[in-house]
Amino acid sequence: MTYHFDFAALLPYWREFARGIWLTVQLSAVSTVLGFVLGTLCAIGRADGSRGVKWLVAIYVEAIRNTPLLVQVFIIYFGIATLGVHVSANMAAVIALVVNVGAYTCEIVRAGIESVHKSQIEAADCLGLSRFQTYWHVVLRPAIERVYPAITSQYVLLMLASSITSQISAEELTAVANRIQSDTFRAFETYIVTGVLYLLLSFVVRVCLWLFGLAVFVRRRKLGTAI
Amino acid sequence: MSAVVSLSNVHKQFGALKVLDGVSFDVGRGEVAAIIGQSGSGKSTVLRCINALETIQQGTIDVCGHALHDAGLNRRALHLDVGIVFQSYNLFPHLTVEQNIMLAPVSVKSVPKKEARELAREVLARVGMEAKAENYPEQLSGGQQQRVAIARSLAMSPKLMLFDEVTSALDPQLTGEVLRVMEDLARGGMTMILVTHEMAFARKVASKIIYMHQGKVWETGSGEMLDQPKTPELRNFVGGVSSDQASASV
Numbered sequence: 126m127t128y129h130f131d132f133a134a135l136l137p138y139w140r141e142f143a144r145g146i147w148l149t150v151q152l153s154a155v156s157t158v159l160g161f162v163l164g165t166l167c168a169i170g171r172a173d174g175s176r177g178v179k180w181l182v183a184i185y186v187e188a189i190r191n192t193p194l195l196v197q198v199f200i201i202y203f204g205i206a207t208l209g210v211h212v213s214a215n216m217a218a219v220i221a222l223v224v225n226v227g228a229y230t231c232e233i234v235r236a237g238i239e240s241v242h243k244s245q246i247e248a249a250d251c252l253g254l255s256r257f258q259t260y261w262h263v264v265l266r267p268a269i270e271r272v273y274p275a276i277t278s279q280y281v282l283l284m285l286a287s288s289i290t291s292q293i294s295a296e297e298l299t300a301v302a303n304r305i306q307s308d309t310f311r312a313f314e315t316y317i318v319t320g321v322l323y324l325l326l327s328f329v330v331r332v333c334l335w336l337f338g339l340a341v342f343v344r345r346r347k348l349g350t351a352i
Numbered sequence: 353m354s355a356v357v358s359l360s361n362v363h364k365q366f367g368a369l370k371v372l373d374g375v376s377f378d379v380g381r382g383e384v385a386a387i388i389g390q391s392g393s394g395k396s397t398v399l400r401c402i403n404a405l406e407t408i409q410q411g412t413i414d415v416c417g418h419a420l421h422d423a424g425l426n427r428r429a430l431h432l433d434v435g436i437v438f439q440s441y442n443l444f445p446h447l448t449v450e451q452n453i454m455l456a457p458v459s460v461k462s463v464p465k466k467e468a469r470e471l472a473r474e475v476l477a478r479v480g481m482e483a484k485a486e487n488y489p490e491q492l493s494g495g496q497q498q499r500v501a502i503a504r505s506l507a508m509s510p511k512l513m514l515f516d517e518v519t520s521a522l523d524p525q526l527t528g529e530v531l532r533v534m535e536d537l538a539r540g541g542m543t544m545i546l547v548t549h550e551m552a553f554a555r556k557v558a559s560k561i562i563y564m565h566q567g568k569v570w571e572t573g574s575g576e577m578l579d580q581p582k583t584p585e586l587r588n589f590v591g592g593v594s595s596d597q598a599s600a601s602v
């Protein structure tokens with residue numbers, strides 16, 4: 126059996142691919158920033174909050190980590206609609222991704238926070254730093270620095286997982302691919318191209334996070350220790 | 353005389369374990385007090401109580417006009433008046449020497465960055481570390497790290513400095529350089545309380561020696577107290593520390 130590849134059939138669709146990539150990039154970037162903030166706040170709550178806060182965060186984290194992302198996306202998309210609030214598919218996708226990645230970030234950052242020795246916090250306290258200042262200057266930075274490789278992997282995964290939001294017709298790369306293959310009947314070629322594009326995107330995300338790490342974790346850069 | 357630190361009948365327990373059992377002593381302005389005693393006698397706990405790192409069950413502690421036993425204690429104000437240096441330095445590993453020192457003045461006292469940097473250079477010069485301002489803690493020897501830790505405290509101009517076995521982790525040569533810094537401080541009139549195993553240093557620098565045993569102040573006095581101990585426990589302790597059989601006999 127021979128199959129004749131015809132990638133040329135996809136050429137007329139390059140604009141659509143580009144639009145899909147652009148939305149995937151936007152979805153991922155926004156979810157990365159917001160998910161990181163949410164996850165870090167939750168990690169602080171879980172490591173150092175009151176009992177009630179600890180429980181709430183624990184429930185959230187376990188609920189998210191033990192259900193499929195697709196189901197979460199549907200719950201949020203249809204759930205918000207049921208509440209009578211109109212949000213676009215893209216907005217629902219962002220919310221779902223943020224909620225999802227926030228839970229994973231929480232666990233990663235919490236491990237980092239717990240690796241910061243109690244004596245560091247005591248030293249900051251004795252210098253007169255407030256709890257907030259201590260967290261900001263003494264706990265979070267070394268904590269995040271330590272778990273940064275795990276965070277990087279998680280956010281590459283997030284970018285890839287954003288393809289699931291095609292299911293609520295957020296017009297990101299996978300949704301675009303779905304449409305193109307049904308137009309062209311060139312499913313194999315379409316998804317090969319799409320796969321390669323995701324591969325490139327992953328690479329770009331990694332490089333961006335690596336550069337970000339270099340900029341933020343100055344000590345690592347100066348001492349030449351890998352991030 | 354106005355005491356900078358005054359403990360009266362302080363009791364402290366960790367669960368069922370009685371660690372401080374009616375501790376009382378005063379330290380006056382400009383005075384250097386050395387706390388000595390066996391491991392587990394409660395020396396570190398006393399220092400931690402003086403800096404409100406531990407709460408006490410009974411008694412009163414007054415430090416630089418702050419009543420620590422009072423529920424309305426302003427810990428931040430207390431920590432502005434009291435500096436503490438730990439055995440394990442506790443420098444912030446992700447910050448340079450200079451940033452370690454600037455952090456508290458900038459964020460607690462809102463000192464402008466430029467002034468804080470000058471301040472950092474100044475205190476680093478006092479401990480002989482100005483050449484290492486740009487280095488990270490992990491690039492320094494233990495003795496150097498400890499001197500930076502002292503400088504970091506000094507930058508907040510405390511009225512009282514606490515030192516908890518700050519040389520125990522150091523070899524003799526590095527110990528010397530840290531002790532010299534502390535001696536300079538003492539000579540400059542800083543009120544200090546130090547927990548130490550360096551008997552010769554305590555004798556030389558401290559005007560008051562507090563020997564603790566089983567959570568109590570067992571004996572207090574000046575350096576001569578070490579030559580003529582009144583209690584068998586102190587005699588034992590002094591004998592044990594000065595002769596090397598000590599470690600073998602424990």
Ligand SMILES: Nc1ncnc2c1ncn2[C@@H]1O[C@H](COP(=O)(O)OP(=O)(O)OP(=O)(O)O)[C@@H](O)[C@H]1O
Nearest residue numbers: 366369371389390391392393394395396397398517
């Ligand atoms: N956080 C704590 N929880 C329970 N027990 C503690 C705690 N901190 C200290 N202790 C106990 O209190 C006693 C006194 O400890 P402390 O650290 O004050 O002794 P020390 O005189 O400083 O000893 P060393 O010379 O070994 O440093 C010890 O028996 C110790 O095990």
Ligand SMILES: [Mg+2]
Nearest residue numbers: 395396397517
């Ligand atoms: Mg101790």
